[in-house]
Amino acid sequence: MLTDGGPGLIPALDPSAPYTSRLSARSALYTDLHVLLDTKCASLSSSAYRSLVIDENCLARKSAAARQKMWKELKPRYILDTEHPLFAAFLKEWRRCSSEPERGLTAYILLALNDRLVADLGTDWLFPLLRRAPAELRVADVRGFIDRAAKEHAEVRSWSDQTRTAVSRKYTASIRDFGLAQGTVNKDTIRPALYGAPVRLLIRALRLVGVRPLDLVRAPIFRLLALEGPEVIEALGELNRVDDLRFRIQGDIVELNIEDVA
Numbered sequence: 031m032l033t034d035g036g037p038g039l040i041p042a043l044d045p046s047a048p049y050t051s052r053l054s055a056r057s058a059l060y061t062d063l064h065v066l067l068d069t070k071c072a073s074l075s076s077s078a079y080r081s082l083v084i085d086e087n088c089l090a091r092k093s094a095a096a097r098q099k100m101w102k103e104l105k106p107r108y109i110l111d112t113e114h115p116l117f118a119a120f121l122k123e124w125r126r127c128s129s130e131p132e133r134g135l136t137a138y139i140l141l142a143l144n145d146r147l148v149a150d151l152g153t154d155w156l157f158p159l160l161r162r163a164p165a166e167l168r169v170a171d172v173r174g175f176i177d178r179a180a181k182e183h184a185e186v187r188s189w190s191d192q193t194r195t196a197v198s199r200k201y202t203a204s205i206r207d208f209g210l211a212q213g214t215v216n217k218d219t220i221r222p223a224l225y226g227a228p229v230r231l232l233i234r235a236l237r238l239v240g241v242r243p244l245d246l247v248r249a250p251i252f253r254l255l256a257l258e259g260p261e262v263i264e265a266l267g268e269l270n271r272v273d274d275l276r277f278r279i280q281g282d283i284v285e286l287n288i289e290d291v292a
Contacts, residue, residue: 039115039116039238039239040116040143040144040235040238040239041143041144041145041146041149042142042143042144042145042146042148042149042150042235042251043143043235043236043239043251044146047146048146048183048185049146049147049150049179049183049185049186050106050145050146050147050185051189051193051197052103052106052107052145053147053148053196053197053200053201053204054189054193054196054197054200055103055196055200056103056200057200057203057204057207058107058137058138058141058200058204058207058208059100059103059104059107060134060137060138060204060207060208061207062089062100062104063104063107063108063137064133064137065088065089066079066082066083066088066089066104066110067121067124069082069086069088070082071125073112073118073121074112075111075112075113076105076110076111076113079105079110079111080101080105080110083097083100083101083104084097084098084101106144107141107144107145108120108137108140108141108144109140109144115238116140116143116144116235116238117140119231119234119235119238120136120137120139120140120231122234123136123227123228123230123231123234124136124137124227126226126227126230127225127227129225130209131209131222131223131225132225132226132227132228133227134207134208134209135208135209135210135222135225135227135228135255136225136227136228136231137208138205138208138209138210138228138254139228139231139232139235139254139255140231141204141208142254143231143232143235143251147176147179147197148201149251149254150179151172151175151201152253152254153250153251153253153254154175154253155171155172155175156205156210156219157253157254157256157258159219160210160219160220160221160222160256161221161256162219163218163219163220163221164212164218164219164220165218165219166216166217166218166219167202167205167211167217167218167219169195169198169199169202170198172197172198172201172202173194173195173198176189176194176197176198177194202217205217205219209222210222221256222255222256224255224265224268224269225274226269226272226274226275228255229252229255229265229266229269229274229275230274230275230288232249232251232252232254232255233246233275233286233288234288235251236249236251243284243285243286244282244284246284246286247262247263247266247279247284247286248262249262252265263279266279266286275287275288276288
């Protein structure tokens, strides 16, 4: 099992992690992930998930080449290996989800944690649009974010104009698929409801990289769920009230338990 507790374990929490262009060819493929996870309830190794996609054709692709391509696109997006602590944490929360909106948000958090560009778009660009939802999602604005990022991310400077535009389009489509927007040609944001599983997944991720409890409740990564500052504490208090986790804060002392809940 991967046991590295450093920030490199989770790209979104690693300031040195590069941006990737995974979304240039296809969107987040959330529907395919959902089908794959519904195929077998058991925790599986990477090779077992690969066999489901390629050998058993659980995603119903017409050719061996299409199945191989699907695996090559799904794996980097969602890890798909219970030996990896982040995916194991995700799978635990996925099984605890009680609704489709909760599943969509939990999968979004996994994708964002595993993709620095998706995370930065979510915390810096999408965050204010979720806060004032409904707000229009414009591909050109995402493209602008990527173009500006090229100043600090050398890898982006090597992307072609076509790649940058494709990533922008696939990102907005993916946001809709996760339930954070609605519409086809014109898309407007939807502010996410408060659910236990995506919040607990963020907590698990922060703990994996060794964030202290008091710093955890102040972490900017909660902006992925349109939460910031004191609202994080308020959200944790509400989840405590409905028994989705155990939380108490008094001064600088934070008590947070996400395991011993119903």
